[in-house]
Amino acid sequence: MTLLAWAIVILRVALPVLILPLFVVPLTWLERRGAALIQDRPGPNRVGPFGLIQPIADMIKMFFKEAITPTSADRFLYLLAPAIAVFAALSTFAVVPYGSTIKISGLEVPMLGADLSIGILYIFAITSLSVYAIVLAGWASNSKFSLMGGIRSSAQIISYELAMTTAAAGVILASSSFRLSDVIAMQQGTWLGIIPRWNVIPQFFGFLVFFISAFAETNRLPFDLPEAEAELVAGYHTEYSAMRFGAFQMAEYVNVMVVSAIMATLYFGGWSLPGFHPRGVLGALASLLIFMAKSFFFVCVFIWVRWTLPRFRYDQLMKIGWKALLPLALANLLWIAALEMWRMRA
């Protein structure tokens, strides 16, 4: 391999890991200003124009606060938990294509970390590990509020993961591949000349299940029971302070961005648009912008929903997961299977 090829490989691996945390900074500002807008109050508007420097001030505050470890905590696991949270959040993005291919001195470089043949399964494998961060944080803190948060989270994430995976199975079936670039390739073009061939149209209910489960998987309102500040102080991260708490916050925002990107890829054609054929560097940049715009839309929906809906009760959460979302996801899978069989006959 030439030096250039090596540099490209390292960039492909490092870019998502380096860039995603950078987006967290404006995202916290967006969340707080969005909350203020919805609740009809000004929000942070003192530091810099429109309060834009506020996240930086918050970051400095977190870095310089005292990091307290509870005396009776399991020290090793207590410190490991936030590390797992950040690791799982960042490494999920490795297989998501964020743009078309770009040509660098004769080399065709696809804009994604790794085009794995098991891309979708990789995403589920890594996200299923993120639950360990919350469960371990809850257990290792040796506090009853944290423990309650951890227990709630383990049951919640398993229940909703099932519905989420079953919904995604519809996408896998339709594209007959686990590879995310194949999923995007299969969503090119239009039906009847105007309707984009996005998965969301034949699999609207699958998308709905995936969308609702995404809120539960990222512990965002209305499914933030592991945190539930009204009942559990701060749930699983009650005993965390300073940047260890910051790590959990960062993981949450990265998760919101990654799950938005996954929804845009699985159901809305990823970086592609009907009639758009990226050419050259400008085309590649345009595809990147399309991908970011689609993801940004879902990020905004996440913020909008958080400050609009109240929290579910725990029994309601379980009822929705097992009695509404799972059957709906199964029905969607059956419908897609029937559709595929009909297509194979025709």
Place this chain on the structure above:
Amino acid sequence: MTAGRLIFDLAAAAAIVFSGLMVVGRNPVRSVLSLVVAFFALAVCFVLLLAPFIAALQVIVYAGAILVLFLFVLMLLNVGREVPDKNVRPIQRVLGSAAVLVFAGLLLGMFRHSGSHVPAAADPVDPAMLGDPAALARLLYSDYLLHFEAVSVLLLAALVGAFVLARREHAS
């Protein structure tokens, strides 16, 4: 030795070490975590054996779902450190040691014959298709259909059994 072989050996060693830690450990939560690491190491082995699909399932199903349920139960019951049982009957020690010796003998016998004895190529699978989900599915739903269905019936029986036990306790 290639880099792949080195990683494989390291992952295999990690799987063995962490399985051992799982058995020896006195803290149940740490035991579960050792098992998670062991499963992860096993998944790495599967990837290097050109079976990424099995590796993904290993992580999703075992590390991601079953062991999380283990943790859930441990935390719900708030199981503390395991205290070594003082009333060990002598016969238990004798039988236990005998079982370990037999198992070690079996392992040794297997290792002695490995390498020289290559299993017959019973399944006509194209080596290039190894680890391919479609090839796996074809085998599972044709040659091994009966085994597959038998296992699913077994799981269903376990599920119904758990349900019946839980309900009976609830009614009384």
